[in-house]
Amino acid sequence: MPVPVRQTARVGSYLIRQRLARREKFPLVVELEPLFACNLACAGCGKIQHPEHVLRRRMPVEQAIGAIEECGAPMVSIAGGEPLIHPEIDVIVSELIARKKFVYLCTNAILMERKLDKFRPSPYFAWAVHIDGLRERHDQSVEREGVFDKAVAAVRAAQERGFRITTNTTFFTHDSASTVRQVLDFLNDELKVDQMMISPAYAYEKAPDQEHFLGVEQTRRLFQAAFAGGRRRRWRLNHSPLFLDFLEGKVDFQCTAWGIPSYSLFGWQRPCYLMSDGYTETYKELLETTDWDSYGRGRDPRCENCMAHCGYESTAVLATTSSLKQSLRALVGS
């Protein structure tokens, strides 16, 4: 099942409302991080290096819901850390669904099968399972053997119960067109997940492994080669056609990090999920006190190699909705 019609319609009407209200900056998806602790320690991770007393903290349900209500975004992607470690993650999810928010629950899937009973299938809910490659490649990426098999088993168990499943795959320099195709063919054709998200890895300053992050030209070459031969059209990718054009280098965009903001234990993170130049208490304050024009490629050296969806997917979505041709492309998924 691709993006449900209900979700497309509600997000479309949200975008129209923002345009009618002449709002220039508004949130599309919030990256909600209700904890930083994780049960893995991937070398490319930029989230688990906080001191012990921070890793022990869990965001109260009311704080998480209050932040999402204040900003008004129609979609929420819950990440971390590993959200399934949070003792009230099911309550956060159900409270968001009760407010008709579309929720993606990101997980490395180690605890997923054990915790399936805490959740119910819903048009407002999807799992977003982290799978970076086939067995050997994924287990190497997360630095633990057996995680790929556990994730695949959890996905199959969730599918049997009628859950919507999406996946999230991050690519590094040791990937090639062939490893990209192998994992996406597997997820699309064998595991038959509903949709797949892809991303070039961002070079977090705190990540222990600094050698394997892709530069812009490498990213473009990788996706041009991987998408060739009509695969891009065949895969059920959860991205706008313009964002995929951007990954291939067919178009270029400026970052609009305010469209996919990040809210964590520290507050609203400036400017995005990937970088932290301070925090604000409200999304309104984040919008009003951030110098957005100083971020993005060509403006801040830390952004130079970033092609992440949290900076550029919202730019692509806004460009799509302001063009009839691109809107039709997005509808037919070309």
Ligand code: SF4
């Ligand atoms: S699973 Fe995610 S949060 Fe956990 S260590 Fe790996 S990258 Fe970090």
Ligand code: SF4
């Ligand atoms: S380009 Fe945008 S999304 Fe990427 S790191 Fe810079 S501010 Fe964040």
